[in-house]
Amino acid sequence: MILIGENLNIMVTSIGQAMKERNPKPIQDLAVAEAEAGVDYIDINLGPARKGGEELMEWMVTIVQEVVDLPLYLDTTNVKAIEAGLKAYKNKQGKAVVNSIMCRPERMEAQIPLVTKYDAGMVALLWGPEGMPRDAAERGLLATDILQRAAEAGVAGEDIWVDPIVTPVNVQQNQLLECNQFMSELEMIAEVLAPGCKSTCGLSNVSNGAPDHLRPILNQTYMMMLEKLGMKSCIVDAFDKDLHEIARGKRPENTAIVHRVLDGDEPDMGGLNKEAQGYVKTAKVILGHSLYSDSWLEL
Amino acid sequence: MAFEIPKILYNGAIKENPLGKESNRITVGGETCYPFHLFEGNMPHPPKIAMEVYDATPEDWAQAALDPFTDVVHDPAAWAQKCVASYGAEMIALQLASTDPNAQNTTAEQAVETTKKVAAAIEVPLIVWGCCNVEKDTEVLKRIAEECTGENLILGPVEEDTHKALGAAAIAYQHTIAASTPIDINLAKQLNILLGNLGVPDERILVDPTVTGLGYGLEYCYSVMERDRMAALTQEDERLQFPIVCNLAKDVWKVKEAKLSDEDAPLLGDPTKRGVLLEAMTALLFLLAGGDILIMRHPDAIQLVRGFINDLMGS
Numbered sequence: 001m002i003l004i005g006e007n008l009n010i011m012v013t014s015i016g017q018a019m020k021e022r023n024p025k026p027i028q029d030l031a032v033a034e035a036e037a038g039v040d041y042i043d044i045n046l047g048p049a050r051k052g053g054e055e056l057m058e059w060m061v062t063i064v065q066e067v068v069d070l071p072l073y074l075d076t077t078n079v080k081a082i083e084a085g086l087k088a089y090k091n092k093q094g095k096a097v098v099n100s101i102m103c104r105p106e107r108m109e110a111q112i113p114l115v116t117k118y119d120a121g122m123v124a125l126l127w128g129p130e131g132m133p134r135d136a137a138e139r140g141l142l143a144t145d146i147l148q149r150a151a152e153a154g155v156a157g158e159d160i161w162v163d164p165i166v167t168p169v170n171v172q173q174n175q176l177l178e179c180n181q182f183m184s185e186l187e188m189i190a191e192v193l194a195p196g197c198k199s200t201c202g203l204s205n206v207s208n209g210a211p212d213h214l215r216p217i218l219n220q221t222y223m224m225m226l227e228k229l230g231m232k233s234c235i236v237d238a239f240d241k242d243l244h245e246i247a248r249g250k251r252p253e254n255t256a257i258v259h260r261v262l263d264g265d266e267p268d269m270g271g272l273n274k275e276a277q278g279y280v281k282t283a284k285v286i287l288g289h290s291l292y293s294d295s296w297l298e299l
Numbered sequence: 300m301a302f303e304i305p306k307i308l309y310n311g312a313i314k315e316n317p318l319g320k321e322s323n324r325i326t327v328g329g330e331t332c333y334p335f336h337l338f339e340g341n342m343p344h345p346p347k348i349a350m351e352v353y354d355a356t357p358e359d360w361a362q363a364a365l366d367p368f369t370d371v372v373h374d375p376a377a378w379a380q381k382c383v384a385s386y387g388a389e390m391i392a393l394q395l396a397s398t399d400p401n402a403q404n405t406t407a408e409q410a411v412e413t414t415k416k417v418a419a420a421i422e423v424p425l426i427v428w429g430c431c432n433v434e435k436d437t438e439v440l441k442r443i444a445e446e447c448t449g450e451n452l453i454l455g456p457v458e459e460d461t462h463k464a465l466g467a468a469a470i471a472y473q474h475t476i477a478a479s480t481p482i483d484i485n486l487a488k489q490l491n492i493l494l495g496n497l498g499v500p501d502e503r504i505l506v507d508p509t510v511t512g513l514g515y516g517l518e519y520c521y522s523v524m525e526r527d528r529m530a531a532l533t534q535e536d537e538r539l540q541f542p543i544v545c546n547l548a549k550d551v552w553k554v555k556e557a558k559l560s561d562e563d564a565p566l567l568g569d570p571t572k573r574g575v576l577l578e579a580m581t582a583l584l585f586l587l588a589g590g591d592i593l594i595m596r597h598p599d600a601i602q603l604v605r606g607f608i609n610d611l612m613g614s
Contacts, residue, residue: 170485291530291539293489295496299538 001247005039005238010047024063034238035068043073053081061088075099086118100125103142112153121159136181147193157196166201168208183229203234221282224258311535319424327591328542335611349390350382355397361558363571376420392426392594399430407442426453444468466497479507491538506541512551513581524588545585548596551578579603
């Protein structure tokens with residue numbers, strides 16, 4: 001599993017402040033810390049960045065590349081800021097990735113040409129003209145549209161990262177099933193249009209709204225599932241050590257038991273230790289076998 | 300191969316909750332199938348209708364809702380008796396609207412006095428509903444629980460913020476509680492878990508999913524109740540297997556469509572029938588979604604809904 005660090009985000013107070021003051025130190029320190037924590041990519045999230053987004057992205061890319069060689073995800077809805085970032089970007093250990101291009105005609109027409117012009121990668125966000133897709137089939141339609149447009153523009157499959165949109169388990173659990181269903185079909189869809197295409201997602205969304213201390217096990221369990229369903233990367237908290245271990249295959253027992261639940265098995269809870277029981281309970285909540293409540297681990 | 304009618308596989312059942320005084324118990328719940336799917340399971344206790352009584356004379360009611368009660372609106376005990384004697388109410392729901400700090404802000408003592416009078420005037424189970432102000436409800440409902448020991452009242456709303464105080468009072472003084480959450484299935488389950496952790500016995504918990512009237516987002520409430528029953532009956536979700544109470548009349552009758560006069564809204568039809576039909580339709584939909592107790596207001600609407608229940612129960 002490829003990991004993309006989500007921490008360089010304008011919403012993080014200290015980082016937002018440093019961006020505003022053009023103070024490189026806190027930003028560079030965090031970038032170095034993310035790299036040392038072992039992420040494969042660093043996401044630079046400016047939010048909407050309506051005012052001065054171009055200049056800010058250019059500055060961010062420059063100062064982050066002064067201290068780390070990892071490839072970057074450039075994350076903003078401001079198209080011009082993306083282009084400014086791509087212009088400033090130097091390919092040291094991989095291409096920059098545009099995060100993200102929505103499946104809306106005007107966004108695709110404006111942004112896909114940037115991807116080819118600057119030899120970058122792109123996240124194909126399955127957010128359509130009518131907003132969030134309602135099910136797996138709508139995800140499939142949106143994916144077909146954007147993959148076709150990207151392929152026609154000359155973007156290689158390996159440079160496209162499809163984001164199926166992960167929703168919070170506590171309010172939109174059924175959408176997670178649709179997301180899973182789509183993930184199991186993505187390779188088939190991509191085979192013709194964009195062979196070798198990758199995938200990514202905002203993993204932490206799954207636990208949005210859950211109590212803070214319970215978010216890691218939701219994120220971890222869902223990552224285990226997504227891996228089995230073919231997900232290639234996750235945008236994650238760079239400093240969740242357990243998540244790194246799981247991504248690197250260092251928790252094979254727990255991963256195997258989550259995969260069994262995903263396959264429809266009912267592991268015998270009596271034979272499991274407390275940690276494994278927690279993963280089974282969490283997997284069942286994510287799959288809707290039992291309804292989410294904040295106390296799901298205690299039941 | 301012969302055609303087989305598909306049937307839903309149930310693996311759970313709704314708990315049976317005895318309500319009211321020992322001398323006059325009625326039971327709700329016990330379903331082993333979706334609402335009125337009598338070809339798939341049982342509904343041992345048909346849904347019950349509780350009639351509303353207010354603790355102070357209503358000031359802003361539609362004339363249609365007021366007409367049947369003009370002789371008793373000033374006296375909650377007489378009102379409750381009329382509901383039972385004239386309209387066959389199976390339960391009474393005393394709405395403590397006047398305790399609201401933003402309204403008359405009547406005291407806990409006054410609420411206790413009114414509750415005692417109403418409880419003494421009737422034999423059927425009594426629901427006592429607060430004003431939905433967390434602090435005031437805690438104070439008022441706690442006092443009522445204490446002073447009315449042995450009545451097995453149904454106290455509501457009990458929310459996450461009030462569940463400790465009111466849950467403890469229900470345990471200590473043996474009352475039933477209506478666990479109330481804002482149209483959210485996950486929060487409903489969580490509150491039931493918390494009440495269980497506190498030690499409230501299952502047979503003393505009803506679920507109030509929060510309902511609204513026809514035309515004002517009823518479909519959201521419907522979906523939540525539907526999901527509640529799916530989890531309870533087909534997913535063995537033990538913390539959702541509780542009877543559901545729908546406090547619907549106050550929301551139905553407060554909307555403008557229920558109140559506008561003939562002159563103000565000639566296109567909306569007869570103002571008397573209009574409110575009654577809004578209430579009956581709302582109630583019917585909540586019956587189909589899984590309601591076990593409907594809190595209703597107008598005798599004509601109640602009569603219509605009773606007819607539906609009898610038809611659907613095949614009795």
